[in-house]
Amino acid sequence: MAQNDILTWQSIHAEILRRISTRVWAPGAQLPKDVELAAEFGCSRSTINRAMRELADAGLLDRRRKAGTRVALHPIRKATLEIPIVRRDVEARGGIYRHQLLGREVTIAPLLITSKLGLETGAEMLHLPALHFSDGAPYMVEDRWVNPAAIPAILEVEFTTTSANEWLVQNAPLTTGDISFSATNATAQQAGMLQATEGDALFAIERSTWVDDVAVTNVRMTYAHGFKMHTQL
Amino acid sequence: MAQNDILTWQSIHAEILRRISTRVWAPGAQLPKDVELAAEFGCSRSTINRAMRELADAGLLDRRRKAGTRVALHPIRKATLEIPIVRRDVEARGGIYRHQLLGREVTIAPLLITSKLGLETGAEMLHLPALHFSDGAPYMVEDRWVNPAAIPAILEVEFTTTSANEWLVQNAPLTTGDISFSATNATAQQAGMLQATEGDALFAIERSTWVDDVAVTNVRMTYAHGFKMHTQL
DNA sequence: AAGTGGTCTAGACCACTGC
DNA sequence: CAGTGGTCTAGACCACTTT
Structure with a gap:
């Protein structure tokens, strides 16, 4: 029943997924070890490994050395959503993009920002508020704070054509970071x-x-009313 | 400079990432072909392939047959966020979880729901509104519609101890789906x-x-004021 | 038509972890 | 300590794309 003609890791992935869905292997159940599955499917262990690894990454399987492979008790669904780069986001939705820098000054950053970035209180940062438009209509307000110590070059850049967002993506080798999504009521200013x-x-x-534990930037992007972020599972 | 002692795909992944960050390979630049890199690092092509594939999946590289590998013009950041299963979410935040079913009837589903699921207008569905608590305080309101044709068994289940959410995760072999995040103003009822x-x-x-193009469920989960969804990059 | 990445294999050794 | 998954290799063939 298993020996299909074409054996790709993807077909095995699909078959294992099928067995999980149809509860041939119920949540918590132990799967045969890799070698046995390889024998069953008539392929090499590497191929099994590839298929299983994808499923484990997806949160559907639990794999541990010596303990073997089990179907995850709580098949956690992970959605991979692409962090929107404003220009692309707007253009993808068919709009014409434009942005406007609302300010640009080096000042003492609010405690809220420095604490989030792990900088000392009272640190001076470059404040870059900006407004982004889609087809002339306001699309998103950006409130950005950049640590000039991390990227001195940014002090020289004019953000007339390129937005700070894009410039940083191109020039700041960002390695780690964290992100959060929330809902807020519009302040009078935002409104x-x-x-x-x-x-x-x-x-x-x-x-x-951050880049190598050096704080680079904190940005808060507030979208126009009705904005939705969408993705597939 | 490359021949480190231990050559894992991860170390190569890190090294390539370093070269991208330090702009040794700037956005848009072409990388050496796999064979050449394998030679440079002194490892097999498979190992290079593994490292590059991870980077391509992450959106940092653009790999195409015959065209070779390039650094992505717009290093798209993808955040993988785990879709919260309420109970786990609440418990992870240190709260005691409880839920309460607010209704349970088979009725004609609203057009808004049937159209999203691709069901015919006027289809009958099982409506399961519910309220979830953390430490006794309301945490999230759930408005769920289930297609009984897809999962007849659900009509027999009492959702007193297990929530519909959990039951479905365990019993509905969910394969595909889509998800969206938004901000809304609380209605009087929600408030x-x-x-x-x-x-x-x-x-x-x-x-x-959906499971195999058969619509299973649509659910709208509205969280208490102040809720944030958080993840790492 | 030719070049480059995608994948498979068979075998080997290693690293973790449960007993 | 022993079992199981993680990874590496060398070589091969295939699939997709660009020229």
Whole structure:
């Protein structure tokens, strides 16, 4: 029943997935060891390994040396969503992109920012608030703080054509970071900039990034009312 | 400079990442072909392949047959976030979980639901609204519609101890789906259930799932005010 | 048509971990 | 200590794309 003609790791992946779905292997159940499966499918162990690894990465299998492979008790679904780069996001939705820098000054950063980035209180940072448009309509407000100590070059850049977002993506070798998504009520100021009503529910993304433990930037992006982030499972 | 003593695909992955970060290979630049890199690092092509594949999956490299490998122009960051299973989510945050079924009837589903799932208008579905608590405080309101044709067994289940969410995860072999995240203002009803104020910005997740093109369920989960979804990059 | 990445194999050794 | 998955290799063939 297993010996299909074409044996790719993907077909094995699919077959294992099928057996999990149809509860041939129920949650918590132990799977045959790799060698046995290789024998059953008539392929090499590497191929089995590849298929199983994908499933383990996806959170559907639990693999441990010596203990073997089991179907995860709680098949955690992981959604991989692409962090939107504003310009691409807007253009992907068919809009014409434009952005406007609202300020640019080096000042003492708010405690809220420095603490999130792990910088000492009272550190000076480059503040770059900006507004992004889609087809002329406000799309997103960006409140960005950059640590000039991490990227001195940024002090020289004019952000007229390139946004800070894009410049950083191209020039800051970002390696680690964390990100959070939330909902907030529009402040009067945000409402004004986003052509919304004060109190409107707005989708916000906040991101902090570091390079080798050196804080680079913290940015809070607040989207216009009605924004949705969408992805496949 | 490359011949380190221990050659794992991870060390090569790290080294390539380093070269991208330090702009040895700038965005858009072409990398040596796999065979050449294998020679440089003194390892087999498979190992190079593994390292490069991870980077390509992460969106940092662009690999195409015959065209070779390039550093992605727009290093898209992909965040993999785990879709929260309420109970685990609450418990992970240190709370005691409890849930309460608010209704359970088979009725004609709203057009909004049937159209999203691709079911015919006027189809009958099982409606399962529920409220989830953390330490006795309302945590999330769930508005779920299940297609009984896809899972007849669900009609027999009492959802007193197990939530529909958990039962489905265990029993519905979910294969495909889509999910969206948004911000909405609390309706009077939601405000009442979540101990919030009408108009409060609430974080909402909406998910639809199918098994082999058969619609299984659509669920809208609206979280209490202040909820954040967090992940690492 | 030719070049480059994608994948498979068979065998080997290693690293973790449960007994 | 012994069993199981993790990874590496060398070589081969295939699939996709660009020229």
